[in-house]
Each structure stands twice: as C-alpha cells, then as structure tokens.
Amino acid sequence: MLPTRGFLGRRLSPEDAARLPPGQYKEAGFPVLSAGPTPRVDLADWKFTLKIGPRPVKSWTWDQFNALPQTKVHRDIHCVTKWSKFDTNWAGITVEAILADAGLDAPPTPYVLAHSFDGYSTNVPYKDLTGEQAMVATTYEGYPLTGDHGGPARLLVPHLYFWKSAKWVNGLQFTDRDEPGFWELRGYHIYGDPWKEQRFTGD
Amino acid sequence: MTEPATSEVTQASARLVWQTGTVEQVVADTPTVKSFFIRVPAWHRFRAGQHVDVRLTAPDGYQAERSYSIGSAPEDDLVELVIEKLAEGEVSGFFHDVVQAGDTVELRGPIGGHFVWGPGDGGPILLVGGGSGVVPLMSILRHRMNVGPQVTAALIYSVRHFDEVIFRDELFRRVETDPNFRLWLTVTRETAGHSLARSGRVDGALVSAVLAAFGGAAPACTYVCGSNAFVDTASRLLLDMGVPFASIKTERYGGDPARDTAVPVAES
Numbered sequence: 001m002l003p004t005r006g007f008l009g010r011r012l013s014p015e016d017a018a019r020l021p022p023g024q025y026k027e028a029g030f031p032v033l034s035a036g037p038t039p040r041v042d043l044a045d046w047k048f049t050l051k052i053g054p055r056p057v058k059s060w061t062w063d064q065f066n067a068l069p070q071t072k073v074h075r076d077i078h079c080v081t082k083w084s085k086f087d088t089n090w091a092g093i094t095v096e097a098i099l100a101d102a103g104l105d106a107p108p109t110p111y112v113l114a115h116s117f118d119g120y121s122t123n124v125p126y127k128d129l130t131g132e133q134a135m136v137a138t139t140y141e142g143y144p145l146t147g148d149h150g151g152p153a154r155l156l157v158p159h160l161y162f163w164k165s166a167k168w169v170n171g172l173q174f175t176d177r178d179e180p181g182f183w184e185l186r187g188y189h190i191y192g193d194p195w196k197e198q199r200f201t202g203d
Numbered sequence: 204m205t206e207p208a209t210s211e212v213t214q215a216s217a218r219l220v221w222q223t224g225t226v227e228q229v230v231a232d233t234p235t236v237k238s239f240f241i242r243v244p245a246w247h248r249f250r251a252g253q254h255v256d257v258r259l260t261a262p263d264g265y266q267a268e269r270s271y272s273i274g275s276a277p278e279d280d281l282v283e284l285v286i287e288k289l290a291e292g293e294v295s296g297f298f299h300d301v302v303q304a305g306d307t308v309e310l311r312g313p314i315g316g317h318f319v320w321g322p323g324d325g326g327p328i329l330l331v332g333g334g335s336g337v338v339p340l341m342s343i344l345r346h347r348m349n350v351g352p353q354v355t356a357a358l359i360y361s362v363r364h365f366d367e368v369i370f371r372d373e374l375f376r377r378v379e380t381d382p383n384f385r386l387w388l389t390v391t392r393e394t395a396g397h398s399l400a401r402s403g404r405v406d407g408a409l410v411s412a413v414l415a416a417f418g419g420a421a422p423a424c425t426y427v428c429g430s431n432a433f434v435d436t437a438s439r440l441l442l443d444m445g446v447p448f449a450s451i452k453t454e455r456y457g458g459d460p461a462r463d464t465a466v467p468v469a470e471s
Contacts, residue, residue, distance in 0.1 A: 003261060003262045004259040006297070031431070035318075148435060
C-alpha cells in the first residue's frame with residue numbers, strides 16, 4: 001500500500017506492538033459499547049441456564065452460581081471497533097466448571113450460543129470455551145462487574161473479538177450447528193479471531 | 204433488540220475490501236469538527252446510520268485504523284465522514300491537521316447492521332444525539348428526507364456549547380422547511396441564546412415534551428448516540444418515559460476521551 005501523504009503515526013514499544021493484533025490500537029480506558037440500553041438485572045431475579053438445544057439441563061440462581069469454583073485470569077482484550085486493552089483481570093466460573101456442575105463430562109455438541117438478558121446472542125465453538133480460555137465473569141479488577149460492562153455476569157472469551165464476550169449473559173446453549181448470533185447476523189465474522197483480523201463476514 | 208427486524212439482518216455479504224477514496228472537500232463544521240467529503244470508487248450502497256473503517260499508512264508500512272460514522276445520506280454522491288479532533292488523537296489529529304482536498308485515504312465498509320434506518324422501519328423516528336453522536340443521526344435524517352419525508356421525526360441534540368452544534372445551518376433550515384421534523388436543541392454549559400435552543404440537559408421534561416409532540420404515538424424507532432454517560436442517561440430516561448426497550452438502538456463512543464473515538468457498533 002502506498003503511504004498516506006503526511007502520515008507518520010505513533011509507535012508503541014516493540015513489546016506492546018507484539019501484543020497488539022493487526023488494525024488495533026492500545027487503549028488506556030475501558031470503552032463501553034452495546035447495541036441497546038443497559039438492562040436492569042436484579043440479582044434476586046438473576047438466573048443462568050445451561051441448555052442442550054431447546055432442553056434446559058440445569059439452572060442456577062445468583063448464589064448457587066457463585067458457589068461454583070472460582071477462577072481468576074489476566075488477559076488482553078480486543079474490541080472489533082479497534083481498541084485493545086492490556087492487562088485486564090477477571091474472576092468468574094469457567095465453562096468447564098459449569099458443565100461439570102450440570103453433570104456433563106463432555107460437550108454434547110461442538111457449538112455454543114451464549115444468550116443474554118437483553119436478547120443478545122453470540123456463537124462460540126466449544127473448543128474456544130475450554131480450560132481458562134473462557135469464563136462467565138462476575139468480577140473485573142477485583143470488583144463486582146458493573147452493569148455497563150455487562151454485570152452481574154458476562155461471558156469472557158478474550159482470545160476472540162470482544163463482541164463474543166456477551167454482556168448480561170444468562171445462559172449457554174449447545175447447538176448442533178454453528179448458529180450465528182446477533183452481530184454475526186449483521187455482517188460480523190462468524191468466528192472473530194483478532195490475530196487473523198476476522199472482523200467482518202468474509203474476512 | 205430481542206427480536207431483530209429481518210430488515211437489519213444482512214445476508215452473507217461479499218468480503219469488504221479496502222479501497223482508495225479521494226477527499227474532494229474539507230469543511231470545518233465547528234472549531235473541533237470537520238467534514239471530509241470523499242469519493243469512493245467502488246462504493247456499494249450503505250444504509251443510513253452505518254460507519255466505515257479508515258486506514259492510514261506511514262512510509263515504513265506502519266498502519267493505523269479507526270472507525271468513523273457516515274453523515275451523508277446513501278443517495279449522496281460523496282461519502283461525508285465527520286471527524287472530531289481529539290486531544291492526542293493519532294488519526295483524528297492527522298485528519299484535522301494534514302488532510303486536504305486531493306488526498307487519498309483507504310476505506311472499508313459500510314459496516315454496522317443494527318444502528319440503521321430505512322423506510323421499511325417507519326416512524327415516528329426519535330433521534331437522540333450528544334455532541335458528535337449526531338453524525339449517524341444526520342445520515343438517518345437526510346435519508347428520511349429523500350425517501351420518506353412524510354415520516355415524523357424528532358431530533359434531541361445535546362451540546363455543551365452552542366458553537367459545537369454540527370450541521371447547525373442545515374438543521375435550522377430543515378426546521379423551517381420540513382413540517383414533519385422537529386428539533387430539540389439543548390445546550391448544557393451556557394445559556395442557549397437562540398430561539399431554536401434551550402438551556403439544560405436532556406431531562407424528563409424535555410423527553411415528555413418530545414413524546415407529546417408525536418401526538419401520542421410511541422416512536423417506532425429510537426436511536427441514541429453519544430458518549431457512554433450520555434447514552435446511559437438518555438436511554439434510561441426514555442425507558443422511564445415509556446419508550447419500549449426493544450425500540451431503542453444505541454451507539455456509544457468507544458475510547459478514552461483523550462484518544463480517537465470510533466463510533467462503535469459491536470458489543471464490548
């Protein structure tokens with residue numbers, strides 16, 4: 001590509017540059033993006049449901065859910081709108097721990113659709129949810145997750161673009177096929193790997 | 204957003220490719236906002252409310268990308284990107300300080316399949332913008348003028364200072380000439396000092412006046428765009444005043460105020 005006339009740009013340190021996926025910039029704050037208003041989720045009404053297709057396997061109240069084994073992770077996060085934030089700290093329940101508590105020792109299908117209180121959904125292959133790659137996060141930087149950042153609980157899949165980390169999550173559903181979710185139906189990539197810059201359909 | 208309208212769901216589309224656009228005109232809108240009118244060679248039609256990605260390349264191959272809202276209507280010849288100059292903004296600063304007519308930049312788009320309006324979405328349309336959050340709302344307003352001028356529309360537009368009103372002349376002209384459009388301009392940090400503006404923040408009294416002006420009809424589509432704090436406050440007010448949750452679409456500026464802000468589309 002020919003240079004843009006007069007553009008020099010800014011450079012990160014080599015260490016930071018190596019952590020930044022293509023087309024991203026390093027952001028100090030934590031921008032908030034969402035498709036609609038912040039839903040009001042009362043902890044007394046909070047419920048998380050694991051489903052296989054249409055069939056509920058198990059549901060948890062807020063207290064039951066928080067009694068599951070807790071995991072902490074330290075990750076960089078990457079939003080498709082181009083910002084990346086380094087060194088974020090989260091705690092919550094891994095997807096494997098949720099499955100184990102529901103008595104599932106293996107994923108019933110290879111695909112998962114995450115659902116949220118506001119009707120949002122996003123698809124993630126189960127292989128991307130194993131181990132400490134992903135969790136249902138309930139705290140950020142040591143504090144309960146605030147509503148604007150997806151609290152009480154959000155999915156966290158930090159190795160994919162952040163729209164996959166569904167805010168206000170209220171369930172995971174195993175699906176037979178890789179079902180596109182909210183943004184995936186609206187022009188965004190079905191998988192969303194920041195390192196391959198899979199932003200939009202066809203990338 | 205529980206049941207997405209089928210109209211907003213794009214079918215599997217072709218890969219969005221980078222293309223070189225030529226800046227044909229640069230217009231200063233306010234002391235900190237400029238419009239860049241860009242000819243894009245292979246532009247396929249966009250929908251009002253969408254945005255584009257812009258990419259700049261340095262001589263050593265370093266690249267910077269940002270997203271910017273489109274302010275022009277889909278029917279317009281040139282794509283109007285409206286860019287606010289932000290302190291420390293790597294890309295917005297470059298646009299403001301360097302870019303002039305004749306320059307080329309790379310673009311990719313259109314992007315965003317949710318914060319969009321078309322004639323099939325109907326009305327009344329309620330647009331609520333804070334600061335440069337008015338940009339995608341202007342695209343919707345201009346598109347409506349072209350394809351559905353009979354659709355009732357209201358714009359609530361909040362600015363800190365009167366001289367920060369983007370599209371001021373055009374908005375005031377539309378107030379005079381468009382019987383189905385109403386403007387509610389509110390200035391938060393000084394006395395408005397203009398007959399078409401009021402002083403104060405977007406509040407319950409303003410929202411109820413706007414809703415009353417729709418003659419009892421609830422807005423069919425509501426679009427709220429601006430900073431996170433603005434969108435949070437405004438959308439909470441709208442919900443309190445009975446605007447249905449599912450009718451409200453929001454876009455919040457991503458980014459630290461001291462940095463370049465994109466007009467985002469995706470959940471984060």
